[in-house]
Every structure is written in C-alpha cells, then in structure tokens.
Amino acid sequence: MGEIIFDAAVTLNGYLADENHSLGWLFEIPGAGEPDPDLLPSNVAVHVEGSHTYQWLLENEDLLAHPEKWQQYYPGVVTYVFTTRDLPVPQGADVRFVSGDLAAVLPQIREVAGEKNIWVLGGGELLGQFLDLDALxxxxxxxxPAAVRGGAALLPRNIGSDRLELVQAKQAGPFARLVYRIKR
Incomplete structure (x- = not known):
C-alpha cells in the first residue's frame, strides 16, 4: 500500500487559499508557477481534493476549454473531489465526485491507488478528516513569503507535537519547505 500525503503551499499565516477561495496570492511570488518537480509527491495514482480546490484549478488553468492540459498535468491520475455541488469535468479526465464521510470512501480510494501514493491537495477540513482517521x-x-487576511485555514484542528516528526526543513527558492511524518 502506498502512502497518503498532504502536500500544499500555505501562507506565512497558515492559509491555503484567501477568502475568495483563490490561490492568486501564490502565483504572485516569482517562480511559484513552475515548482521544483523534486518537491512534488511522486508515484501518485490518486488525488483527493475539495470542491473549491478543484473548481479553482478548472478556472485558473482553463481546463474545460483546454482538456489536454489535464492529461499533461495529471496523466493516469484518478481525482476524487469531495463536494455536494454539480461540477464539470474536463474531457478525458477521470474525476469522481463523492460526498459525505471520508471513512466511507477511503477504502475505495485506497483500492484505486493500489501500491501507489494518494496525494491530498486540499482543503484543510479534508486534511483534518484524514488526520481524524489516523490515515495520513x-x-x-x-x-x-505571503500572508492573506483570511480564508481557508491549513488545518482547522488541534494536532499536538507528539503526532508530528519533522523530517525535512529546507529553503526552496523564496519558500520554506517543511515535511512532517505523522506518528500513529
């Protein structure tokens, strides 16, 4: 079984997106549009994300008008989107809309991923559910190097230092890269 990895950019003050569900703040930083591929999770079979993350990606990358970008960015990756809304799907993309409790859907997600990794892209509440299930x-x-007034918090939960083990801290251009293993 592969790993379940949450990996995302976050502001200095702990937000994934601003109050308009936008990541525009991120792409104002030089180099943010072309991240170092060595920083991204590898061997990924499944993405898991919330509807705001998915919708922002569709709109920001104009993926409905240019579905070939989806294949370029996410070749062979199945995307699970937690939502209660009807959302469009780029032509040729394998997007599966789910709702409700993560615990009910997680076995299916793990089965689809097989031996490969699952990349949780956001949002914070979804991250919290993975932590609640001790699945991350x-x-x-x-x-x-940016802050926003408010928006989508990285993690709307308490998590003690007893559950986090720092395994990497390094500079990545103008960014700080932090990686923690989750202790069970």
Missing amino acids: DTLAMTVA
Missing part, C-alpha cells in the same frame, strides 16, 4: 502518513507544506 506525511504532511508537507511549502510556506510562501
């Missing part, structure tokens, strides 16, 4: 293996953050 790695928490990775690329901390940006």
Whole structure:
C-alpha cells in the first residue's frame, strides 16, 4: 500500500487559499508557477481534493476549454473531489465526485491507488478528516513569503507535537519547505 500525503503551499499565516477561495496570492511570488518537480509527491495514482480546490484549478488553468492540459498535468491520475455541488469535468479526465464521510470512501480510494501514493491537495477540513482517521502518513507544506487576511485555514484542528516528526526543513527558492511524518 502506498502512502497518503498532504502536500500544499500555505501562507506565512497558515492559509491555503484567501477568502475568495483563490490561490492568486501564490502565483504572485516569482517562480511559484513552475515548482521544483523534486518537491512534488511522486508515484501518485490518486488525488483527493475539495470542491473549491478543484473548481479553482478548472478556472485558473482553463481546463474545460483546454482538456489536454489535464492529461499533461495529471496523466493516469484518478481525482476524487469531495463536494455536494454539480461540477464539470474536463474531457478525458477521470474525476469522481463523492460526498459525505471520508471513512466511507477511503477504502475505495485506497483500492484505486493500489501500491501507489494518494496525494491530498486540499482543503484543510479534508486534511483534518484524514488526520481524524489516523490515515495520513506525511504532511508537507511549502510556506510562501505571503500572508492573506483570511480564508481557508491549513488545518482547522488541534494536532499536538507528539503526532508530528519533522523530517525535512529546507529553503526552496523564496519558500520554506517543511515535511512532517505523522506518528500513529
């Protein structure tokens, strides 16, 4: 079985997105549009994300008008989107909409991933559910030199230092890269 990895960019003050569900703050930072591929999770079979993350990606990358970008960015990756809304799917993309409790869907997600990794892209509440189930293996953050007034918090939960083991802290251009293993 592969690992379940949460990996996302976050502001200095702990937000994944601003109050308008936008990641625009991130792409104002030089180099943010072309991240170091060595920083991204490898051997990924499944993405898991919330509807705001998915919708922002669709709109920001214009994926409905240019579905070939989806294949370029996510070749062979199945995407699970937790939502209660009807959302469009780029042509040729394997996007599966689910709702409700993560615990009910997690066995299916693990089965689809097989021996490969599962990359949780956001949001914070979804991350919290993975932690609640003790299903997360790695928490990775690329901390940006930016702050926003409010928005989607990285983690709307308490998590004690007894559950986190720092395994990497390094500079990545103007960013700080932090990687924690989750202790069971």
